[in-house]
Amino acid sequence: MNVKSPEGYHLSDQVGFNLRRANQRHVAIFARHIGDLTPTQFAALARLYEYKALSQNRLGRLTAMDSATIKGVVERLRARELVDSRPDLNDQRLRLVELTKAGQALFEAMREHALAARAETLSPLTAQEARQFEILLAKLV
Amino acid sequence: MNVKSPEGYHLSDQVGFNLRRANQRHVAIFARHIGDLTPTQFAALARLYEYKALSQNRLGRLTAMDSATIKGVVERLRARELVDSRPDLNDQRLRLVELTKAGQALFEAMREHALAARAETLSPLTAQEARQFEILLAKLV
């Protein structure tokens, strides 16, 4: 209970441990609702749906993935032909990533399932608690 | 803002996305405070400190890691001689994992740094907000 008690280091009271577990739980819920897309893959599709075309690095920043991670995500989405990429004519360092028609359609079809997953994740909380939690969580990112 | 608006799927409003980012931030803070132990490795040491000896699977359950993950964690701790493992004489399926003296000493030395990391993670919140956040988070695990 009291994290400052002499003998007491209680792992279950540690924010980090509970953040990790809450995230694990959410990923599992998400997987049940949206079988064939991981949360990170879905996040990339969401950003591309919103911004049309993005360089790979910028997409990574908008989805909180570093360049090594986003590369793998784009690679897998590309292998499934959900996104496409082409060189930027104005800046030869960049590769612009875009949704394909199939990618757009899949995102639109999955959007409501993602919202259902979000609802289930928050289901242990009352509506007011959930609002409060989201406000506090937003301050921690 | 409104996640139900017709065009609006706003990634930044999604609990899952923010849980993931909050967790990323915590891991980074933890790494600055405790350079040479990851949060999961530290969690394993904390549980072994609390329970003395545990089978590998039970340690995994207590630290929220599946058997494949906990195996790797124990392996790395073992390579650094922070833990030791031996067969259970009463149940030949089990391997009991225990802290070495070095492991105990390291955990004791790092405990306060872990608490400092926790404090920094919560530092964007007031004391009351932090309490509230921990209560709500505990309901989501």
Added chain:
DNA sequence: GCGAGATTGTTTGCATACAAGCGGATGTTG
């Protein structure tokens, strides 16, 4: 126009994470 510094995309190496499946040990139950 040119050179210092920054940015992009890439690779490698390491550390979680989970699913699925394996052989061996143990428990349970008819």
Added chain:
DNA sequence: CAACATCCGCTTGTATGCAAACAATCTCGC
């Protein structure tokens, strides 16, 4: 006690996630 289910530790395969280093490219000050 024998069939059956369960549990343990392990392996493989896939997917994040970060650090560090790299070549190619761009920008900006001078």
